[in-house]
Amino acid sequence: DTAVSQTPKYLVTQMGNDKSIKCEQNLGHDTMYWYKQDSKKFLKIMFSYNNKELIINETVPNRFSPKSPDKAHLNLHINSLELGDSAVYFCASSQDKGWVSNTEAFFGQGTRLTVV
Amino acid sequence: GQNIDQPTEMTATEGAIVQINCTYQTSGFNGLFWYQQHAGEAPTFLSYNVLDGLEEKGRFSSFLSRSKGYSYLLLKELQMKDSASYLCAVRGGDDKIIFGKGTRLHILP
Numbered sequence: 185d186t187a188v189s190q191t192p193k194y195l196v197t198q199m200g201n202d203k204s205i206k207c208e209q210n211l212g213h214d215t216m217y218w219y220k221q222d223s224k225k226f227l228k229i230m231f232s233y234n235n236k237e238l239i240i241n242e243t244v245p246n247r248f249s250p251k252s253p254d255k256a257h258l259n260l261h262i263n264s265l266e267l268g269d270s271a272v273y274f275c276a277s278s279q280d281k282g283w284v285s286n287t288e289a290f291f292g293q294g295t296r297l298t299v300v
Numbered sequence: 301g302q303n304i305d306q307p308t309e310m311t312a313t314e315g316a317i318v319q320i321n322c323t324y325q326t327s328g329f330n331g332l333f334w335y336q337q338h339a340g341e342a343p344t345f346l347s348y349n350v351l352d353g354l355e356e357k358g359r360f361s362s363f364l365s366r367s368k369g370y371s372y373l374l375l376k377e378l379q380m381k382d383s384a385s386y387l388c389a390v391r392g393g394d395d396k397i398i399f400g401k402g403t404r405l406h407i408l409p
């Protein structure tokens with residue numbers, strides 16, 4: 185079973201369109217993230233949710249809106265896509281730190297978004 | 301502000317040892333991670349340090365000095381499959397995991 189799965193794996197779309205990327209984790213983790221990896225391979229955090237609540241909202245355009253229907257899902261909706269949105273988007277999850285010493289993030293396989 | 305620095309690229313020879321350094325400045329500290337990422341794939345977890353010292357795991361070791369804001373990843377007996385990007389990431393006081401820009405490691409035969 186895939187621990188963190190995101191769909192689609194590839195997404196090619198025209199400028200101005202609206203698209204969504206879905207993410208699900210079956211690890212029972214409390215925290216989920218969206219990261220954007222640009223052409224220079226820099227992995228930058230966009231959002232983080234903990235138990236369905238938004239806890240991190242980095243400086244991203246408000247065209248990007250995360251939605252967390254439950255703690256196992258964190259979807260990313262993007263409105264009015266622009267050329268500069270082309271990147272690989274990674275979903276990840278981690279357990280709350282709590283008393284657990286090793287709480288690394290597990291990543292989905294990424295969604296390669298190409299805006300033409 | 302928060303900042304994580306690591307070299308952009310490194311080259312090493314198959315069978316040799318390479319050390320990838322990472323320095324960080326963050327608001328609070330709750331652990332440092334090293335991830336490996338092959339081209340076109342997701343990052344995969346390599347190591348975690350929260351206390352000072354060396355953590356060894358097979359051919360890979362990771363070191364942390366919290367007072368210096370410094371870590372390194374040591375790769376021994378390099379293999380061609382070790383050609384990848386290595387990402388240093390820090391969990392800050394807010395539990396947010398921030399990544400460095402990654403070090404692309406090239407292994408020569």
